[in-house]
Amino acid sequence: MATAREILAGKKNAASPKSHYKETFLDKCSKFHSFHMSYMSTLNIQNPYMRVVDPPASPVVLKNGKTLIMLGSNNYLGFSTHPAVKKEVKRTVEMYGTGSCSSRPLAGTTSLHIKLERELSNFKRTEATLLFSTGYMTMMGTISALAGENDFVLSDQLNHASIIDGIRLSRAQAKIYKHNDMESLEQNLASIDPEANKLIVTDGVFSIKGDIASLPEIKKLADKYNALVMVDDAHGTGILGEKGHGIVEHYHMEGQIDIVGSTFSKVFSTVGGAVGAKKEIIDFLRFNSRPFVFTASLPPSVIATVLASLRILKRSTHLIKKLRKNVKFLREGLLDLNFRIGINPTPIIPLFIGDDVKTLKMAAELEGEGIFINPVVPPGVSVESSLLRISVMASLSQEELEFALDKFKLVGKKLGLI
Ligand SMILES: Cc1ncc(COP(=O)(O)O)c(C=O)c1O
Numbered sequence: 019m020a021t022a023r024e025i026l027a028g029k030k031n032a033a034s035p036k037s038h039y040k041e042t043f044l045d046k047c048s049k050f051h052s053f054h055m056s057y058m059s060t061l062n063i064q065n066p067y068m069r070v071v072d073p074p075a076s077p078v079v080l081k082n083g084k085t086l087i088m089l090g091s092n093n094y095l096g097f098s099t100h101p102a103v104k105k106e107v108k109r110t111v112e113m114y115g116t117g118s119c120s121s122r123p124l125a126g127t128t129s130l131h132i133k134l135e136r137e138l139s140n141f142k143r144t145e146a147t148l149l150f151s152t153g154y155m156t157m158m159g160t161i162s163a164l165a166g167e168n169d170f171v172l173s174d175q176l177n178h179a180s181i182i183d184g185i186r187l188s189r190a191q192a193k194i195y196k197h198n199d200m201e202s203l204e205q206n207l208a209s210i211d212p213e214a215n216k217l218i219v220t221d222g223v224f225s226i227k228g229d230i231a232s233l234p235e236i237k238k239l240a241d242k243y244n245a246l247v248m249v250d251d252a253h254g255t256g257i258l259g260e261k262g263h264g265i266v267e268h269y270h271m272e273g274q275i276d277i278v279g280s281t282f283s284k285v286f287s288t289v290g291g292a293v294g295a296k297k298e299i300i301d302f303l304r305f306n307s308r309p310f311v312f313t314a315s316l317p318p319s320v321i322a323t324v325l326a327s328l329r330i331l332k333r334s335t336h337l338i339k340k341l342r343k344n345v346k347f348l349r350e351g352l353l354d355l356n357f358r359i360g361i362n363p364t365p366i367i368p369l370f371i372g373d374d375v376k377t378l379k380m381a382a383e384l385e386g387e388g389i390f391i392n393p394v395v396p397p398g399v400s401v402e403s404s405l406l407r408i409s410v411m412a413s414l415s416q417e418e419l420e421f422a423l424d425k426f427k428l429v430g431k432k433l434g435l436i
Contacts, residue, residue, distance in 0.1 A: 063378045066385075066393050075099070075287060077414045079390060086390040087418050089408050094257055094365045095327075095337040096413030098287035103326040110322035117317040122149075122304075126315030134321050135292070137328055141263060142255070142280065143272045144294025148303050151313050153281025156291030157250050158184040159309030160279060161219060163302070165190035169215040172206050174198060174231065176224050178250060185219075197224075200235045207243040216245035222265035223253035226394055226407060228366025230254070233269050248277035256285030257364060262331050262338050268363070288323040290316045341365055341412035344419060348410055351423040356436045367408040368394075371435065377404040380433055387425040 041049075058065055071079040071086065075093035078085050097103050110130070120126035135147040150156040161184030165171050169190040173181055176197045185192045193210070196202035203218070210216055218240050220231040233249060240247045251264040259267025262285075266275050277299065282290040293303065303310060330337070345365050352359050352369065360368040371377040374395040381393040395404045430436040 061375050061378055063375075063382055066378060066381050069385075069390070071390060073099075075411075077411060077418055081385075081390070084388070086385065086388055087414070087422050088390050088411070089422060090390050090392040091411060092253070092284040092409055093287045093411055093413075094285050094341055094409070095287075095331075096411050097285065097323070097327040097330070099413065100327075100330065102330060103287070103323055106326035107319050107322045110318050114318035116319065118315045120315065121311060121313060122315045123311055128315075128318060128321075130318055130321040130325070131315060134325055137325060138280070138292050139294060141328055141332070142251075142278055142292075142294045143263065143266065144278055146297045146300035147292050147294045148300045148307075148310060149316055150291045150293065150307075150310055151316055152289060153252050153279070153283055153291035154180040154183075155309035155313070156279045156281065156293050157181050157219075158187065159307040160248065160277060160293045160303060161185055161190075161217070162187035162309075163307035164188070164277075164299070165215070165217055169217065170210050172203060172216060172218045172245070174220045174224075176226070177219065177221050178225055178252070181219050181221070181250060190217075198229070198232055200232060200239065203236065204239055204243075207239060207245065210243075212244070216240075216243060217248060218245050219248045220250070221253075222249045222251040223258070223362075223364050223366065225253055225366070226399065226405070227360050227368045228253070228362040228364040229360065230258070230265065230268070230362065230364065233265060233271060233275070237271065237274055246276040248279065249275055250279045252279070252281040252291075253284055253364060253366065255280040256327075256331060257338070257341070261335060282320065282324050286324045286327050288320045290320050290324070337412045341410065344412060344414055345410045347416070347419055348408070348423070351419070352426060355423070355427050355430060357426065357430060365410040367410065369406040369408055371404050371406065372402050374401050374404045376433055376435065377406060380406060380429055380435070383429040383432065384425060387429060389422055389425050 069081060071081050075091040075098040077088055079088050118126035131149060135149060138147040150159055157180035161181060165188040167189045170193055171185045171190045172193045172195055173185060174197055175194050193206040195206050218236055220236060223230050237247055249265055254265040256262045258265050261267060266272055266278060277293060277295045279293045280291060282288045349367055358370040371380060377393045377395050381391050384391050392407045394407050
């Protein structure tokens with residue numbers, strides 16, 4: 019049997035049943051299990067995924083009684099533990115109870131849902147907004163409803179799975195262009211029948227490396243080839259732009275992007291998502307997007323979390339400024355230590371290692387020294403693209419950041435990375 023490393027290096031196939039039907043469901047699961055175990059045991063490392071940490075998304079978390087500085091959460095502005103947010107959530111649960119127990123079209127629409135849709139239209143500068151139960155469902159449910167068999171969706175090679183799955187479900191023809199490469203996008207656009215419906219979809223902030231889409235250039239090409247543009251602003255909402263309105267504010271492109279998706283699982287520190295667009299598009303989705311129609315609506319506590327966070331964001335930009343200060347400090351510290359990192363206007367700092375074993379070892383060693391960090395290795399990326407994905411929060415103190423830098427130095431030297 020091929021080893022996991024051989025399979026990952028593309029030298030052998032993971033599954034090579036003689037006939038498609040010889041592999042039972044159980045065979046398939048067992049094969050996956052042995053692949054996974056073989057990978058971890060080859061590397062002689064504890065599985066770094068699904069580590070149990072409490073409470074989640076705090077600057078300091080507990081794992082098996084040991085405290086760890088959290089550099090792996092997307093709770094960028096620290097709203098998850100913000101006293102005003104927690105107070106609002108408690109008040110709302112007292113008034114509204116715990117859940118809606120119904121889908122939006124039936125008994126699951128409250129005045130809170132309508133209020134949040136209005137507030138988000140205002141914040142994201144869109145004509146209308148529709149809430150979804152997760153960010154994943156937002157992107158998947160928008161694309162799959164809007165595009166159909168005869169349409170074309172142009173998608174960046176590094177787009178999030180929610181976009182990829184939306185395209186699959188839509189049965190539209192997918193045209194994958196090279197990452198943020200306008201020449202490749204234009205070649206794809208030019209190859210499509212000018213009469214056909216075309217939707218260009220891109221992550222705003224790419225979730226692994228934290229780089230941002232060239233939205234002005236994408237829009238220019240969209241206008242030239244008569245295509246709509248959809249941006250997934252999951253990691254840009256609350257972060258990019260002077261007031262945190264997102265990637266559209268960052269590029270001063272208010273009113274120019276047709277469809278803007280957001281999630282509530284990053285800055286808004288809860289679960290859920292929303293799409294903003296023209297009224298006609300939102301009305302269409304309200305009746306035709308299956309992930310909107312056929313699932314329970316967001317519980318009141320979630321809506322209260324987002325409303326309270328929006329209120330804080332509107333009142334002051336001090337958390338955004340604190341976040342940028344923290345990112346700058348950590349980034350400069352890592353550069354001074356000679357680590358190879360990506361430079362982006364976002365709180366995601368990719369620390370490039372270029373080897374899966376070293377990446378996993380570094381994450382494990384850092385955990386031993388009191389730092390929680392996410393390794394990104396195959397099958398998420400190729401072996402050579404393995405990296406540590408550092409995400410910074412405004413709620414991290416200067417002392418915690420300094421402690422983290424000391425540990426990066428210690429472990430980086432130990433593994434011969436610096
Ligand atoms: C770019 C992007 N889009 C969509 C999602 C899905 O959002 P959620 O986790 O809120 O469902 C994520 C989450 O990882 C993301 O990074």
